[in-house]
Amino acid sequence: MGSLNLKSIRKAFGNHEVLKGIDLEVKDGEFVIFVGPSGCGKSTLLRVIAGLEDATSGSVQIDGQEVINTPPAKRGIAMVFQSYALYPHLTVKDNMGLGLKQMGAPKAEVDAKVAKASGMLSLEPYLARRPAELSGGQRQRRHRPRHRPRTQAVPVR
Numbered sequence: 328m329g330s331l332n333l334k335s336i337r338k339a340f341g342n343h344e345v346l347k348g349i350d351l352e353v354k355d356g357e358f359v360i361f362v363g364p365s366g367c368g369k370s371t372l373l374r375v376i377a378g379l380e381d382a383t384s385g386s387v388q389i390d391g392q393e394v395i396n397t398p399p400a401k402r403g404i405a406m407v408f409q410s411y412a413l414y415p416h417l418t419v420k421d422n423m424g425l426g427l428k429q430m431g432a433p434k435a436e437v438d439a440k441v442a443k444a445s446g447m448l449s450l451e452p453y454l455a456r457r458p459a460e461l462s463g464g465q466r467q468r469r470h471r472p473r474h475r476p477r478t479q480a481v482p483v484r
């Protein structure tokens with residue numbers, strides 16, 4: 328985990344100003360939830376934090392470092408998207424291990440981290456199944472751990 332500091336974040340799409348100067352401090356280990364009506368800017372703010380969207384202005388600091396010009400892959404952030412992105416041809420186990428595998432982690436490390444995450448989420452009985460063979464809740468729980476085993480400073484959802 329890590330700390331997160333937002334200062335005066337503004338984001339406009341054309342004339343539509345969605346984020347109007349957000350200041351937020353999240354300390355290491357704190358758990359924060361954004362709540363608000365549909366369209367109020369929750370996902371936009373998460374995308375700005377992750378670097379998937381450029382803010383119109385403002386500052387994003389992770390562990391005290393300014394990251395506003397740092398590409399998403401170098402921010403140490405894992406994001407779980409609202410719609411699940413499971414590969415239908417891969418098993419639960421292979422979907423979970425994909426992120427680590429793509430980062431070049433050795434197979435033993437991938438297996439160990441997938442085993443740990445699947446234990447925490449009670450997914451062990453389903454590791455050999457494909458996404459179509461899971462319930463909706465099981466799919467969402469599987470969706471999370473692909474990000475969980477990665478070493479992440481700030482996980483956002």
Ligand SMILES: Nc1ncnc2c1ncn2[C@@H]1O[C@H](COP(=O)(O)OP(=O)(O)OP(=O)(O)O)[C@@H](O)[C@H]1O
Nearest residue numbers: 340343345363364365366367368369370371372409
């Ligand atoms: N790429 C874009 N171009 C133009 N407008 C956008 C774009 N992305 C989001 N918006 C608009 O910005 C506003 C905030 O969208 P956002 O996705 O952040 O909402 P949200 O709070 O996550 O909503 P929900 O609860 O429905 O997920 C909405 O009015 C949306 O239509």
Ligand SMILES: [Mg+2]
Nearest residue numbers: 369370371409
């Ligand atoms: Mg949203």
